[in-house]
Amino acid sequence: MTSGAPSVRTGIVGLGNIGQHHADRLAELGVPLVGGMDVSAEARDRFADRYGVETYADHHRLFDDIDAVVITTPNKFHEEYAVEAFDRDLHVLLEKPLAHSIESAERIADAAADADSTCMVGFNNRFRNTVRLLRERIDRGDLGEVTHVEANYVRRRGVPGRGSWFTRREISGGGALIDLGVHAIDLALYLLGDPDVQEASGVTRSEFGSREDYAYLEMWGDDSGPGAFDVDDSASAFVRCAGNRTISLEVAWATNRPPTHEFVIRGTEAAARFDLMENELTLHSASSDGTDHFVDATIEPRENDPHAAEQRAFFEAIDAGREDGSGVEEALTVQRIVDAIYRSSAEGHTVSLEKRLQEV
Template sequence: MRSKTVRLGVVGLGFMGQTHATNATELGHEVVAGADIVPETREKFAQSYGATTYEDFASMYDGEDLDAVAVSTPNAFHEDAVVAALERGYDVLCEKPLANDLASAERIAAAASASDGFCMVNFHNRVSTATEVFKEYQRAGHFGDITHVDANYVRRRGIPGVGSWFTEKELSGGGAVVDIGVHAIDFALYLMDYPAVEDVFAVTRTEFGHRDDYVDPGDWYDETDDAVFDVEDSATAMIRCADDRTISLEVTWAANQPDTQAFVARGTEAGAALDLGGEELTMFQSGTQGTDHTLDVTLADGALERTGWAGSDERFLEAVAAGEAPELNTVEQGLTVQRVIDAIYRSAEAGESVALE
């Protein structure tokens, strides 16, 4: 039960900032203020939410009485906004990934550890019907030990607009791995109950981003004359965790294969297939009743009221209102994902397996 209405400030008022603000409003909370460097964006946000807007987050923090902050800037600017909020004791929802590089992510984690507030990372794909059912069965011991996860986030064609911050390494920290791979890495680790990650072998590729004949049926790609594309558009990785548990990872912005967000978790007693953020769960079982047999069971009916971004925002705001840090999407888990991302890039550069730092 919510104990109070949360007074929320938003840093970065683009699509995701507006998404957080809309969800907060629909959940009965108050969007007090927003900060963004673009005047037109500030004006639109103020009109949409009745909020006071600022050019910089520090002025907003100093000028408003806030309970919590949602940070949805480009990755390179997460650290300054998140750390300053945590130093003021605000609870923070930080967009994924935690930062644009490992050193920055570590400084955020240190600030969270020293703060009276908490930091939650917006891995919104965990909040799905299939995932909730999977985790309940897992807690009951149904799968035994999950020893391997096959993790796929593949777009046949889905490179974000070239010239935006997504394709410029200085602002994003990387390409497909940072943008969508971060979700796949987190989700795979979550299905395994976040074991310690020991080493990574990876290959990254840039096969489509520079092509003049790039085919883009979905109109994702919007190249400009001064566009920067200095990141990868795909990656393949093998991630080895404690007790030789493994994750095979395939991530692409563009590839000559069908779109998929399929995950398969293999356990010692049963397995399961589900899509990232999806509603359908199929469990793979076996038995001896009557005769030796295999049995596939698929979830039917039933759905969470709020999933994805709305569900993630709801859980963040409930935790803020209750004054208790959520167990979901912790800053420590966000830091683990950042370490895996860092290892993927180091392995790709070295051409060999690397240990996590």
Template sequence: MIGTGIGVGIVGLGGMGHLHARSIDELGGDVVAGADLVPEQRDRFASEFGATTYETHEDLVVDDDVDAVIVTTPNRFHEPITVAALEAGCHVLVEKPLAHTLESAERIAATAEQSDGICMVGFHNRHAGSMAMFGEQHARGRFGELTHIEANYVRRRGVPGPGSWFTDPDLAGGGALLDIGVHALDLALYTLDFPEITEVSGVARTTFGTREEYADPDGFGDNWDAEAETYEVDDSVSAFIRTADGQTISLEAAWATNREESMDFRIRGTEAGAQFDIGDTDIELLEAGTAGVEHYADTELTGDPSITGYAQQDEQFLSAIAAGRQPETNTIEEALLVQRVIDAIYRSSESGQAEAIEMPELEMAAETDPTTETERDPEPEAEASTRLE
């Protein structure tokens, strides 16, 4: 099997950590270690996977049995853990987004560039059946030139409860955009093959965070206490992105908004279009013709539902390690562009005007602030969320 002989450690033993651990196990990898501040999480992980567990990531990354590390902690702690793992000679898969701020993401990228280790970022929706089928059709030229993408990740209600790390700007770096909007944004940029971005315009709103009726109905808002907690992150974002080649992206992301829920992803091309729900197995192709009579042609493609984006992503990670080569997808460079667009959306919202994106060299980014998050933040990583991202 692909992962045979590769020892994997998980940092952050909540829901995402267990999801990755099960996937690695099924792919033949060895889940040998886990780290989390919470004793109960460590005990549960050790019981399920027979792994050695640690309180902090510092002990895990120097475990001789650990070849690779998967990071599933709150965003603020991605940098110190990823940097420590790479410097210890481990390969790393860090969950999205790359970091809680652009500056932190740049420091991760600078470390990864100097490291011999493989470093991937967890954007699993790229590997869903819908995107795999789109990619194959696009490679055949079916869509012509891609012109515009409508990317939606919108909930009618679904604000994580105040008191969770999701609504703490120091831990998350932002709200709905960094939590769920990042999936839609990454998928749009991935679809357009990470084009040169010339202009970003966006508005971030904080509207529903203190209203209990908009708490997440699936239980993640059960610690809701609007009067006792401060809510300072966005719960919805609207953005428009222009590229150097004239392609455009419209983005809607929301934890809560008074409209129907949507994970609708629409791709326009000069010859055909496509639409599907983000992360779904199926895709619909939209065309028009005049053969016989003027008509619309809608084609539905149905993929294998047993093949998930998470499993495909983890397989790519293990395959890259086994082959001793850098990954062809989910790269640090791609994740850094996603982070730059996110930063530009927030800057645009603050300035009230469109913002440009600068792309300094990674070495320059590292030199602007050589102090890592590990040095600035003495507190250890927080417990990973049990919410699936």
């Protein structure tokens, strides 16, 4: 909890499940929740009943009364709310991804650069204690030079409700890649030290969500069938960065394999392995001290709530007067990689990100 957090009047735009999750974390931090906005009357009524705050059908009135806003709307609508918030110099915590398209993401990044306020993009996995501990080990040189990250974010059966905004390309901008893949890409870049990205190649697939006989045990939301699904449900990709640093990426909403959220970080002195579903980090190395031998060290950090830690960092950045709380430019790089993978899959070749940056 920061000394400045209680004075930051905060609102939420988008009052669905993730909006309520953020509201709960705000309450835990003691941050004043002024109100919320949603186009759905049902969502507004539910939020007002649960949190005892005023709700709005229009964001302008909410923005008049707040200092900071958490934006949790479907991807297509991020730009509308974020750009106006920046125009008013409001502090913004924007849920990932930056937007539904690269063009929209670039407009958000431009508005953030011109604003006199703090912006954070919601890549909450950076704030897990396991990841923080690993980053500390990397920074002090325990892994040597980190050269490659294997990033896996794979579900066995986890297609969101077909017919929800997640499965409609016009609103979401894509499927598993833009939903899960952005988390995996951001975390990989973060652990590599945010290198310049040169090129990406990949293939996106729709193998399960478009099937009438899609078999599953549970589904988030109602199922309207394959006719309401026009996005990817998996992606395989390879990303090349400056200094011959690389990322291999596997993401999926559905596969015929056991699920895994495993990340393997390879360095010249050691490697590390963790799974986002576990609270454990393993370091792997070899030594010639005495007889040659392998060393596998398991570390179990204290568990934490990464969303709460993310919010705490956001308000600490506001309190310290930092304009960039957690990487709008980094989030834009993630969006450019996602765009390149989609283009690579459609066009059948590697896509240069350096060329796009020159064009922009």
